[in-house]
Amino acid sequence: MQVAAPQSFRRVLSSMCTEPHPAARDAAERFLASNPGDPTTYPAVSALEDEAVGMLGEMTGLENPHGYIASGGTEANIQAVRSARNLATTDTPNVVAPKSAHFSFQKAADVLGVELRLAEVDANRRANPDSVTGMVDEDTVLVVGIAGTTEYGRVDPIPALADIAHDAGALLHVDAAWGGFVLPFTDYEWNFGHAEVDTMGIDPHKMGQAAVPAGGFLAREKRVLDALAVETPYLESTSQATLTGTRSGAGVASAWAAMDELWPAGYRKQYERSQANAEWIADAFESCGYDVVDPVLPLVAADVPRETVEALQSRGWRVSPTGSGELRIVCMPHVTRSMLESFADDLESI
Ligand code: 0PR
Numbered sequence: 001m002q003v004a005a006p007q008s009f010r011r012v013l014s015s016m017c018t019e020p021h022p023a024a025r026d027a028a029e030r031f032l033a034s035n036p037g038d039p040t041t042y043p044a045v046s047a048l049e050d051e052a053v054g055m056l057g058e059m060t061g062l063e064n065p066h067g068y069i070a071s072g073g074t075e076a077n078i079q080a081v082r083s084a085r086n087l088a089t090t091d092t093p094n095v096v097a098p099k100s101a102h103f104s105f106q107k108a109a110d111v112l113g114v115e116l117r118l119a120e121v122d123a124n125r126r127a128n129p130d131s132v133t134g135m136v137d138e139d140t141v142l143v144v145g146i147a148g149t150t151e152y153g154r155v156d157p158i159p160a161l162a163d164i165a166h167d168a169g170a171l172l173h174v175d176a177a178w179g180g181f182v183l184p185f186t187d188y189e190w191n192f193g194h195a196e197v198d199t200m201g202i203d204p205h206k207m208g209q210a211a212v213p214a215g216g217f218l219a220r221e222k223r224v225l226d227a228l229a230v231e232t233p234y235l236e237s238t239s240q241a242t243l244t245g246t247r248s249g250a251g252v253a254s255a256w257a258a259m260d261e262l263w264p265a266g267y268r269k270q271y272e273r274s275q276a277n278a279e280w281i282a283d284a285f286e287s288c289g290y291d292v293v294d295p296v297l298p299l300v301a302a303d304v305p306r307e308t309v310e311a312l313q314s315r316g317w318r319v320s321p322t323g324s325g326e327l328r329i330v331c332m333p334h335v336t337r338s339m340l341e342s343f344a345d346d347l348e349s350i
Contacts, residue, residue: 009334013343014320016178018332021209021266022253027250027257028211034249036069040236045249052256055263056202056216059131059184060176061193065224066316068242069204069252070215073177075243076106076201079145079217079228080173081108082243083199083245084142087171096135097144098127102175105144114141123305125149125293127156129164136168143172147190149177151322153299155179155188159195171198171224177215178330181207182271182297184264192220199224204255207270209262209333214251274298274331277340281329298331304347311350317343 009019020028031045039046049069057065070076085093094115097105101118109116120131125143138141143165145156158174176183176190180202183190189196200218204210219225228241251308262270278295285292285302293301304327312319312327322328329335 010339011316012318012337013320013329013335015332016206016330017212018206019334020211021258021261023261024254024258028254029250031249034253035246036249036252037240037242037245037247038235038237042249043153045252048256049196049252051203052204052252052259053216053218055238055256055259056218059259059263060180060200060202060218061191062218062220064281065214065218066222067218068203069255070217070242071213071244071247071251072205072215073175073201073203074107074215076177076203076215076217077102077104077112077173077175078108079243080144080171080199081105081112081114081142084171084173084220085114086110087224088141090139090141092139093141094137094139095142095144096132096140098132098146100125100127100146100149100151100154101144102146102150102177110138121154125152125154127161129157129160132161133164135223136164136170136248138168138184140165140168140170142275143168143170145172145174146179147174147176147183147188148297148299150178151328152293153295153297153303155183155296158197162195162197165198166196172196173198174200176306177201178206179204179217179297181267182274185268185271186297192218204258205251207267207274207332208255208258209257209270211250211254213216213248214255216255250318256277270333271298274333274335277331277335277337278329280337281331281340281344284340284347288347295331295345300329300331301326302329303327308350312343312346315346317346
């Protein structure tokens with residue numbers, strides 16, 4: 001039987017997935033059949049998971065992290081909401097997040113029976129602290145800040161949001177699913193060392209160059225992770241804090257291998273390459289006469305008309321729009337300068 005070939009990354013410009021690092025691919029293949037959800041039966045992958053969480057802690061300014069390798073940013077966001085809800089006493093919990101938050105918070109609110117309040121963003125597309133303050137009340141269990149938004153790569157004012165959350169008796173969650181592997185090389189204040197962040201999502205399977213599925217959920221305090229744990233009577237281990245039960249050892253092992261290989265020098269080099277590419281393609285859009293949203297992280301949005309986007313798509317470019325219709329290019333590791341040059345040639349000729 002002929003197995004279908006996977007999608008090539010040669011023309012993929014808007015995805016947040018990428019070609020895994022060769023060491024990560026190799027590790028994923030070797031640990032495919034192990035299940036970190038059952039750590040006493042599969043201790044080798046479980047030990048790798050502990051080390052991977054330790055490395056994520058190092059990257060995010062947290063000395064003694066509590067967490068695990070999740071299936072991705074969606075699971076981390078659901079778990080942040082779930083933990084905050086479980087720790088609170090209100091019967092009518094709400095979560096306040098900026099409008100720029102990823103749609104996974106809608107899923108979290110839906111499955112957990114929590115009200116989601118969406119605050120305004122400012123002219124620079126960052127969460128507006130005044131708007132957040134206006135929405136927080138005694139039933140607020142969690143405030144969310146995004147460190148690298150899905151559509152524009154913006155970093156919210158995390159220290160200010162942490163103050164607002166804690167003044168209201170709520171927790172502060174940072175969604176660094178995409179930004180977490182580039183932000184260590186910038187001057188932004190986004191991590192556990194910069195502010196009183198309680199939980200964070202950070203995805204090795206995005207800029208971290210691990211194989212899918214590899215997300216990260218981190219908590220500063222053990223009690224916050226423990227608020228997620230259920231008893232597991234028929235396993236040798238006694239409790240489980242993850243949302244999934246059986247999960248792939250591939251994600252865990254590949255996250256470990258990618259970070260072992262690339263943190264910090266390899267990630268720094270990748271950030272510099274990606275950021276330079278983002279600035280290059282932003283200039284190319286501008287010289288074609290399009291308005292560009294300044295790439296503060298390696299993600300560019302340009303106001304390109306729909307017909308042009310469709311013409312690019314029909315030439316094989318995998319490009320998707322933002323909610324307001326801009327064409328979005330995410331400078332992931334597989335997005336090379338020569339790919340962008342050939343894209344810019346097509347853009348110009350259209
Ligand atoms: N938080 C942020 C800030 C994100 O950008 C994303 C995903 C998530 C959470 C959710 O992460 P998971 O998808 O890992 O659960 N943002 C991209 C999006 O939804 C994900 C994506 C990835 C889209 C690859 C397309 C694609 O080909 O747009």
